[in-house]
Amino acid sequence: MEWSDLRIFLAIAREGTLGAAARRIGQTQPTMGRRLRALEEAVGHTLFQRTSDGFVLTDEGAAVLRHAERMEEESLALERELAGKGGRLEGSLRLSSSDWFGLHMLTPVLHEFTRRHTGVTVELLTEARLLSLSRREADLVFRIRPFDEPEVVQRKLTRIDYALYGIVGSPPPKVGDGTGCALVTMDTAFGGMPDVEWLRRMLPNARIAFRSNNRDVQAAMAAFGVGLAVLPRPIGDALDRLQVIDLGEPPPGRDVWVGYHQDLRRLARLRALLDLVIERFS
DSSP: OOOHHHHHHHHHHHHHSSHHHHHHHTTTHHHHHHHHHHHHHHHHHHOEEEEEEEEEEOOHHHHHHHHHHHHHHHHHHHHHHHHHHHOOOOOOEEEOOOHHIIIIIIIIHHHHHHHTTTEEEEEEEEESSSTTTTTTSSSSEESSSOOOOOEEEEEEEEOOOOOEEETTOOOOOOOOTTTOEEEEEOGGGGGSSSSHHHHHHHHHHHHEEEEEEHHHHHHHHTTTOOOOEEEEEEHEEEEEEEEOOOOOOOOOOOEEEEEEGGTTTOOOHHHHHHHHHHHOOO
């Protein structure tokens, strides 16, 4: 058995297809197929059923998965521990946050950090998927709810106020009704978010004119006059074409949490960035 083949096996198990797994780890699809066949020959079992919807683990594959994940975790733990001993401000840091928070809140801090520490390369990933700190998908994660992993060191970083915005000069809608009012709001996948529920309660008869999971897109559409939108105040207050619409009760704000794996607590470049972030948001 080649140890590197287990990494390919894990990627296929998580992604479900050879193509997606190849993109995940930077290999070609034919290479992935060859290495999977070699691993199956080495263990003497078929590890996946090939179906029209992708690759499905067999019972033997599920057994291999449990051991492969433990092996991966030990490898990553060693990697994190060695990285945590580094004292020089050189290397890379991978951050994860929502798109609007990364653009409006983090980029000024990251600009200052990269100016001070030219030996550190910062990578910022903005996506809805929650990246895993334990699997080293990110070194530092910013998100709107606390972490539940016991190995994550976390703190509440700040609180973001939200407001309802409309184009300048737009009349306020009737509270408790909303008839004739158009809204710009989150897409249906995020229909349970507090600001969406607040809009339903405050303006139950309003018409949904536009949906998006991107706050900057929502702000742009509201500035075009498409409808009213609940936005983080750092976005809405910065647009001259928008004004706050007061319904007598503000939308719920959100806390922002920051977390990193405990094995990286001594990593000098992470501490330097975290200290700067805390200083700017305090």
